[in-house]
Amino acid sequence: MSIQWFPGHMAAAKKKAAEQMADVDVVIEVVDARLPAASCNPLVDELRKFRARPCLKILNKVDLADPAATAAWVKHFEQDKDVTAYAMTTKKPSDVAKVIDKARALAPHRGVPTKPLRMMIMGIPNVGKSTLMNALLKRRVAKVGDEPAVTKTQQKIYLDMNTAIIDTPGLLWPKIEMPSDGLALAASHAIGANALIEDEVAIWLAEELLKRYPELLKARYGLKVEELDGVGVVEGVAAKRGYRIRGGDWDFEKASHMLLQDYRSGALGRISLETPETRAAALAVHAEEERVKAEAAARKAAEKEAERMRGKRGS
Structure with a gap:
């Protein structure tokens, strides 16, 4: 997203x-x-x-x-x-x-x-x-x-x-280049609720916490994090808190909101979503992805131009 x-x-x-x-x-x-x-x-x-x-x-x-x-x-x-x-x-x-x-x-x-x-x-x-x-x-x-x-x-x-x-008013920029930045900003409550889907932000945050601070998830919710992915963490929060919707299924939306609130308030513990090293690595990956996209776009444009020229010669 x-x-x-x-x-x-x-x-x-x-x-x-x-x-x-x-x-x-x-x-x-x-x-x-x-x-x-x-x-x-x-x-x-x-x-x-x-x-x-x-x-x-x-x-x-x-x-x-x-x-x-x-x-x-x-x-x-x-x-x-x-x-x-x-x-x-x-x-x-x-x-x-x-x-x-x-x-x-x-x-x-x-x-x-x-x-x-x-x-x-x-x-x-x-x-x-x-x-x-x-x-x-x-x-x-x-x-x-x-x-x-x-x-x-x-x-x-x-x-x-x-x-x-x-x-001055809070000022974002017209285009957030890296999707992970947008998700981190949304998780940290810097982006209006109308611009995001809270469940997706919570799943992303859960996956980051599994990589960076699994012990905090264990301590807060009593989860066996070794067996979970991001969706599993949110479902685990719902199970531990007893969040259910009518019909008996887990209330994923309520659990997502709780996970985000626990992160934002510090209830989960002291958490950083990036370090200078992980930031440098993310930027390198993003630059490579952009390079691949640019090359693909250039190839597509060249093929389209070649096709146009062939059509022109044929006429």
Whole structure:
């Protein structure tokens, strides 16, 4: 299943962000610590690099992610000299308190009343941008909700005389190239429910958990994971929780929802759906698949052209 989601307000948000980037000193990009690369919007990199703006990349929800994977991602991102990576959770005030100082370090020439530090918070839907902004300001100024795309307009607010913050709507990109990225984003609640089939997302997540964290499935649901595939895991959740529909069959839909909720809430444990190594491997596989597709398309086009020329000569 290929998941795509790019509501109309996101196109407008992209245009507005591009216009504002000229007047921004530091981009604060918030990503999901459980899938730091899949939740990086390539449009953010494109816009900030065009204006040569440094980036504070915040790996939010670190309390839900695998600590070892998070440490590897921080090291990976900081290979870019213009990026500072910071793993944190907006649930901890002590984590939030460090954000502004880290941003100031990226633009030491700003941060006084005559030249206030101007920061733009960017990221995909439902990664905690608005929660972060509210925490920084210590008051509720941005809408927060457990649904993607709650924030739909951009707003600029002064933290103090020396610091201004621009909050932006959650922004995906027009085409998610790798199907696994769309599924990971859907599992992590970054994509609207109208753009996905929850059962299929749950099966994909179950298969990932079987590969990466089978012991967590055992601990949470008491499953014999050695005997299961993704469908079997969801059915096992239904059996363990007693989810049945009329007629006695397992309620696959309810079990799928429960598995996704347990992952999203952290009830399953601390989980990361990618590491720098698995990301590199997935990109290599995707590149090879695209190469094969391109070659097949080229052959088909050449055959069609040859057939057209033969027909032309015959006439």
